[in-house]
Amino acid sequence: MEIRQLKYFLMLCKELHFSEAAFKLGISQPTLSQQIRVLEGEIGVPLFDRIGKKTVKTEAGELLEHYALQVIQDLENAKKAISDLIDLNKGHLRIAILPSDLDYRLTEILIDFRKEFPNTKVQVFPTIECLKKVLGNEVDIGIGLKVEAEPHLERIPFYTERYSLFVNENHDLSQRKNIKPEELVDVPLVMYPQGKCGRDLVDKWCARQGITINSVMETGSATSLFQLVQKDIGATIQPSQLIENFQSLGIRSIPIENAPTRELDIFYRNDKYLSKAAEGFMKRVIERF
Structure with missing residues (x-):
């Protein structure tokens, strides 16, 4: 044979x-x-x-x-x-990552990774089907929301993140130390469309709080959402750490009481060889977050 x-x-x-x-x-x-x-x-x-x-x-x-x-x-x-063994700098690394804000935050990690592995080709695939692509051997690593245990899957929980309300620095709420869930009902919001992971997470949280948010405009890009907040078209509810990227736009982050949270995992097949480049990339993701 x-x-x-x-x-x-x-x-x-x-x-x-x-x-x-x-x-x-x-x-x-x-x-x-x-x-x-x-x-x-x-x-x-x-x-x-x-x-x-x-x-x-x-x-x-x-x-x-x-x-x-x-x-x-x-x-x-x-x-x-x-x-x-022959050459640590050669190879091909394929990464599936939850789209919108997570893939947006990869830039600095990719820059650092390139310095140590200059000859490793990296492909990043923003997708909501990270787990499917990992299990199907279409990519080497998945980065996204917490996944359930699978026989052929190794998962590394690396970050739990709270959501905050982001507003223009001149917004009426910009000086608030925190905001209650029920107060969000009266705040015009710009959000991801329904069906996006981030939006679905917020909607499920709203249902548990017994509230309905007022989405006045929707777009699938984190950058465009924050540009709309900068122009005071509306506020947005997004992962708290994003303020590091958008504070220079004149945007403030307000903690939400009993806020929505998300758990993030790195995952890969445990029956597949994990290259030094893949290990190096995962280490940088964990350190960055």
Whole structure:
């Protein structure tokens, strides 16, 4: 059994269509069919059933897929470990991060990371599906809201953050030391649209407080929200630490009593090799927050 055959087999498992799988592998359909027959001959049982135009995995195919994925992952882990041993500065790091304010705060971390790992290519994917991308091996690290335990997942809780009310420095509330939840009802707000993680977190908190906020304008960008606050279009409810980035705009942060909070995790697959670059990046995230 060859690694090449396992890769052919796994592509067919994914596509369940010989023509599509062959196209994505860059080989001819007869070549793929022949290699699958060789593999089935070696295993001793059919791996796929051909029902008309449909291709479905047999029970043996399902079982082999499970172990083949482990074999390919172990091989990739070995390659990355050896690459790290030879040259710590080379590699490719893919990061999924909760969009809006979290990806906005990565800039300083990325600058510091680049100084130590100048030849490591970094790709940052803002997405609300961080966990799905990590478990699907589409990225190496996920950074986002607290996730539930998974068999193949390592999670590192690294920050618990309270939310505050942000207002223009000339706003009527700008000198307040704190604000009660019920007072927010009368404050015109600029917020993320419903469906965004940050907005949903605030809405759920409002429901628990028995209040409804007044959103007069909505946008999906943290920068645009704070620009609207700067122009006194409205106030906004956002993670407290963001004041470090926007205080220069003439914006004040007011603590909210019994404020909304969020727990943040870094997570990655525990069966996947974690490069020195990935470890270095995670260390910087933890230190920064």
